[in-house]
Amino acid sequence: MTILDGKKISNDIKDEITEVVAQMKANGEKTPHLAAVIVGEDGASLTYVGSKVRACARVGFESTLVQLPETITQQQLLAKIDELNNDPEIDGFIVQLPLPKHIDTQKVLLAVDPKKDVDGFHPENFGKLALDMETFIPATPYGIMELLRRYDINTSGKHTVVIGRSHIVGRPISILMSRKGQPGDSTVTLTHSRTNDLASFTKNADIVISALGVPNFLTADMVKQGAVIIDVGITRVPDNAVTKGYVITGDVDYQAVSEKASFITPVPGGVGPMTIAMLLQNTLLARQRSVH
Ligand code: NAD
Numbered sequence: 001m002t003i004l005d006g007k008k009i010s011n012d013i014k015d016e017i018t019e020v021v022a023q024m025k026a027n028g029e030k031t032p033h034l035a036a037v038i039v040g041e042d043g044a045s046l047t048y049v050g051s052k053v054r055a056c057a058r059v060g061f062e063s064t065l066v067q068l069p070e071t072i073t074q075q076q077l078l079a080k081i082d083e084l085n086n087d088p089e090i091d092g093f094i095v096q097l098p099l100p101k102h103i104d105t106q107k108v109l110l111a112v113d114p115k116k117d118v119d120g121f122h123p124e125n126f127g128k129l130a131l132d133m134e135t136f137i138p139a140t141p142y143g144i145m146e147l148l149r150r151y152d153i154n155t156s157g158k159h160t161v162v163i164g165r166s167h168i169v170g171r172p173i174s175i176l177m178s179r180k181g182q183p184g185d186s187t188v189t190l191t192h193s194r195t196n197d198l199a200s201f202t203k204n205a206d207i208v209i210s211a212l213g214v215p216n217f218l219t220a221d222m223v224k225q226g227a228v229i230i231d232v233g234i235t236r237v238p239d240n241a242v243t244k245g246y247v248i249t250g251d252v253d254y255q256a257v258s259e260k261a262s263f264i265t266p267v268p269g270g271v272g273p274m275t276i277a278m279l280l281q282n283t284l285l286a287r288q289r290s291v292h
Contacts, residue, residue, distance in 0.1 A: 001258055001259070001261055001262060001263070001264065002151070002262065002263045002264075003258075003263075003264060003265075003266055004147050004151055004230070004263050004264065004265045004266075004270060005266075005269065005270075006143070006147060006265060006266075006269055006270040006271055006272065006273045006274045007269045007273050009146070009147060009150050009274065009277075010143075010273035010274050010276065010277035011273075012150075013146070013274075013277040013278075013280070013281065014055065014058055014059050014277055014280065017059040017277075017280050017281065017284055018058070018059045018060055020284060021059055021060035021061065021284075022060065024287075025060065029291075030287070031060060031061060031062060031287075032061045032062070032091050032092075032283045032284050032286070032287035033061060033062035033063065033064070033089055033090050033091050033092075033283075033287075034052070034056050034061055034062075034063050034064075034090075034091065034092055034093065034094070034118065034279075034280075034283045035063070035064040035065075035066055035084055035090045035092075035093035035094075036049045036052055036053060036063070036064070036065055036066065036093065036094050036096060037066040037068065037077075037080065037081070037084070037093065037094065037095045037096065038065070038066070038067055038068065038096045039068045039069075039070065039072055039077065039095075039096075039099055039100060039103070040068075040069070040070035040100055041070065042098070044236065045096045045097075045098070048096065049065065049096050051276055052094070052276055052279060053065050055276045055277075055279075055280055056280070056283075059280055061280065061283060062089075064090070066080065066084075068080065070100055072103075073102075074102070074103050074104060074107065074108075077099075077103060077108060078107070078108065078111050081095070081108065081111045081112060082111070084116070085111075085112070085113040085116060090116065091116065091283060091286040091287040091290060092116045092117070092118035092136075092282060092283045092286035092287075093112070093116055093118065094118060094119045094279070095108055095109070095112065095119075097168075109121045109122060110122065110123070115286065115289070115290065116286060117136055118136055118139075118279060118282035118283050118285075118286055119136070119138060119139065119168075119279070119282075120135060120136035120137050120138040120139070120142075120172075120282065121138065121167070121168065126167075126172070129172060129175060129176070130175050132179060132180070136282045136285065136286070137172070137176070137278070137282070138168055138169075138172050139275045139276070139278040139279040139282065140168060140169050140173075140211075140232060140271060140274075140275045140278075141169060141172040141173040141176055142278040142281070142282070143271055143274025143275045143277065143278045144173055144176075144209060144230055144232070144271060144274070145173075145176055145183050145184075146274060146277075146278060147230070147265070147270075147271070147274055148183040148228075148230075149182070149183055151263060153183065153207075153228055153263060154182070155177065155182060155183040155184060155185060155186045155207060156182060156184075156185040156186070157185060157186075157187070158186050158187070158206035158207055159186070159187050159189070159204060159205050159206050159207070160174075160177045160186040160187070160188045160189070160205065160206065160207040160208075160209065161188075161189045161191060161201045161202050161204075161205035161207070161208050161209070162174045162177070162188065162189070162190045162191065162209045162211070163191050163192070163198070163202070163208070163209070163210045163211060163212050163217075163218070163251070164191075164192060164210070164211035164212040164213075164232075165190055165192040166211060169211040169232055170190065170192070170209075170211045170212075171190070173209055173211070174188050174190040177207075177209075186207065189201050189205075193212075198222075199221070199222045202218065202222045202223055203222060203223065203224055204224065205223070205224065205227055206224075206226075206227060206228065207227065207228040207229075207230070208223060208227055208228070208229050208230065209230040209232065210229075210230065210231055210232060210233060210250075210251040210252060211232035211233065211251070212233060212251055213233050213234070213235055213251065214233070214235070214251060215233070215235045215237055215249040215250070215251065216249065216250075216251070216252070216253040217233070217251045217252070218231075218251055218252045218253060218257060219253045219256065219257070220253060220256035220257050220259065220260055223257055223260055223261065224260070225260050226260070226261070226262045227260065227261055227262065228261065228262055228263045228264075229252055229257055229258075229261045229263070229264040229265065230265050230270075230271065231250040231251050231252040231254070231264070231265050231266075231267050231270060231271065232250075232251065232271050233249070233250045233251030233252070233267065234248055234249075234250070234267065234268075234272060235248070235249050235250075235251075236248060236249075237249045248267060248268050249267065250265075250266075250267030250270075251267075252264070252267070254266065254267070
């Protein structure tokens with residue numbers, strides 16, 4: 001069994017980006033600049049945004065954190081997005097989700113200029129992904145593809161079962177794994193909360209990608225010997241034994257499943273760090289595409 005070390009691979013990717021940025025600086029070119037918009041004070045969202053901004057400094061990018069109050073109106077938020085769309089200093093930006101209930105998330109995501117949409121959530125970019133066109137691949141599925149690629153895991157003709165059909169992970173990774181190429185060329189089954197007898201699918205899967213957010217959902221009896229297991233789930237499970245008061249738990253019963261798996265991602269240290277690395281990669285692409 002091989003552990004898919006997302007921490008190591010994400011550091012490799014960050015090192016590669018750092019080199020490109022150093023070269024840009026040496027050539028007197030503008031360096032990539034990512035902005036992150038956060039609305040409200042949600043603890044998990046603040047942690048994620050903080051890591052994204054710190055990662056920018058690590059690779060030599062400029063970054064701007066736009067912190068807005070929970071009470072902001074939709075119109076004010078849209079005006080801020082318009083400002084970022086038109087700011088030549090900003091190469092790409094993200095709007096951290098979830099947004100407060102009084103704001104229409106779809107309207108906000110539609111307002112982002114697709115050329116600066118480094119999260120790849122705009123329908124124009126999502127459509128391009130489905131049509132094999134140049135786009136921004138959403139960071140989490142992009143990170144999964146990169147892990148599979150860098151560990152040279154053969155996905156061609158394999159049966160990939162995805163659990164969860166979210167717009168940011170399950171749906172796009174199911175499309176990517178079915179596209180032509182390596183990684184890809186898989187036969188994909190997309191399962192979700194309405195799937196009957198989900199275990200009958202996972203038991204026959206060569207690759208399982210789990211993105212539902214239910215701790216320890218995927219148990220050893222649900223996977224076949226030698227399967228590749230990708231655990232996207234991140235759930236804070238209360239635990240008074242640790243100072244933080246919670247532990248981060250994945251969707252996979254790691255101990256038992258790792259005994260059957262050929263490759264497996266740990267949580268934390270698997271898909272999570274890859275997501276941030278690929279956001280940086282998309283920001284670099286946004287910068288490079290804006291000059292060519
Ligand atoms: P979501 O929370 O929007 O949706 C969950 C999906 O799981 C739905 O499509 C639903 O149909 C499915 N589902 C729920 N219960 C199910 C069940 N019992 N059986 C089968 N399917 C079921 O999904 P999301 O935003 O993709 O998040 C999923 C998990 O991945 C969460 O834990 C989230 O925190 C995590 N996540 C991690 C990263 C990362 O960087 N590693 C990025 C995004 C999300």
